[in-house]
Amino acid sequence: MSLLPLWLLITIFAAAGTVVWFAGIQLSKTTDIIDSRLHLGSALGGLIVLAVATNLPEIAITVSAAISGNVDVAVGNILGGIALQTVVLVALDAFGKRGKDVKPLTYRAASLTLVLEAMVVIAVLAVVVAGSQLPSTLVFLRLAPAGVLIAALWVTGLLLVRRAGAGLPWHENGNAPASSRHQSGHRNRTSSSNPDASGSGGGTKMSIGTAVAMFAVSAVATLVAGVVLEVSGDAAANQLGVSGIIFGATILALATSLPELSTGLQSIKQGDDNLAMSDIFGGNAFLPVLFLIATVISGKAVLPSASATDIYLTALGILLTFVYAIGLIFRPMRKIASMGVDSVAVLCLYLVGIAGLFTIVS
Template identity: 70%
Template structure:
């Protein structure tokens, strides 16, 4: 890839991003149908499958970077991706619903279950910071305690989210008054694409899902290889590239499906998808460690830890918004979304300074 001219690398990167966008939409549609037919949403295993499906671009980039030994791109994409995917909520808040009387996203989607999901994200990222301080030779079977604990915390978090979705010892079962009427993680009114795909056989739906997954994986590899080569040619730091351009490209499916969920009235699901994906992404460090044979977390540099802190801060801002439910909108978005946008912009400026 490095031998190609810059214009060719940029062209391939754009094409791969377009493939990720449309393949991600098909993954979302078919996953929704398969969830209904196989009752995946009612089992812990189903949640794991859905988390992997919606983060296939990041999985492909992590696998490609780990095999090629380019750990910095994998780490930067994962940690930068969490921060940027949190900013996706700003896009959903600003463009999901419009109107003079429309309340901010965190007002409509207020739920203690979403608060639990956000706290799981913070807990997983806390383990990332702690694991980065362990010695690199503390390994067993190519794994370090940090990556194993991340997976354990994620699984425990899933159990807590499942439990909070079925029963909480709070008034209205953890849902705020005047919030979105949809139960957490499930649609009452299926969107149009769900009815369309329900007409197809299960075999055809699985085939579409498999093809979309393969396209996403292939496009993810192209994104990582062409993006890394282009960044090297223009002198862009690998961590900065992974945290911004590459993370934005892999977040395109979340933007598309999130806007679609909100326009269908499923505000809770749009927020839940972002928090759920962010909690899952650090689990990919375990995959990177197995493939590369290296202790990934101890190799995290100051930029990586900085990105982790930014992701935690942005998540906590939205957690506060879910609890206090601000009704005021500024520039067409909630005050919490505006705060997240400003903090992320300042964070990128700081990242440039560090890099």
């Protein structure tokens, strides 16, 4: 693909991004239906099914890099987009629901369960930073301690979130007053957001078989289009002379975050503000679990291959997640440019962080 002209690469990149966008909308709709029909609870729906599906491009790229032995590519792919995926919440806050009387996203979605999910992300990323300092020779039975601990933390987080979804020993089960009404941790059902309704709005019931089939097709489309995004984007960046690190942390990260953006906007449209945030936190907590898979495939300790920029972006992801956790607790009502003050803070910190990234690369 590197031999193709620049205009064609840009066209392919844009086309793949469009496919990812619309596939993400279908993933959100069908996940809602599957979750409701099979009674999975949104902890599983948001943190496993949807989070894994929207990160299929990253999974494919990581597995491919591990098979070829390019573990540094696997590390950069996993850590490069976590900060920007958190910034997706800024877009969801600004464009998810518009109106003078609409409260910020963290005010509407506030619950202790979401705070717990944010803490899981911070814990996992903290282990990433620590694990990057371990010797690369610390491997036993194709397993590295940091990867195993990350996977254990992720599973423990799922169990805790599932338990929190059944109820917390707090007022209103840990759901803030006047926040989005939701059941089993996150799910919000209203007559206007019937998960069984078809996209035509005619009230036709969608069978579980149809929902699963649509989910599978959308997942495959996300996977294929996501890989095309990565390959075409990398080739275009080389022709433009853009640093691979900068391009990967900005344009490519934004493109591969399109599934999270489209599913988040769809979730908010369906009245499920909590699932929109859960998908972002769930995806960010899940991505480092790929280090375990990459180590098993390659037989090498992957995390010690992390570069200074990888660790820098990981720290930035921790900081941005912390800001949103604070926002979920304090629930700021003030809005600036259609965003909550926490989203404004996250956007500013991200822009400053990217400016700092330029200084590292240069």
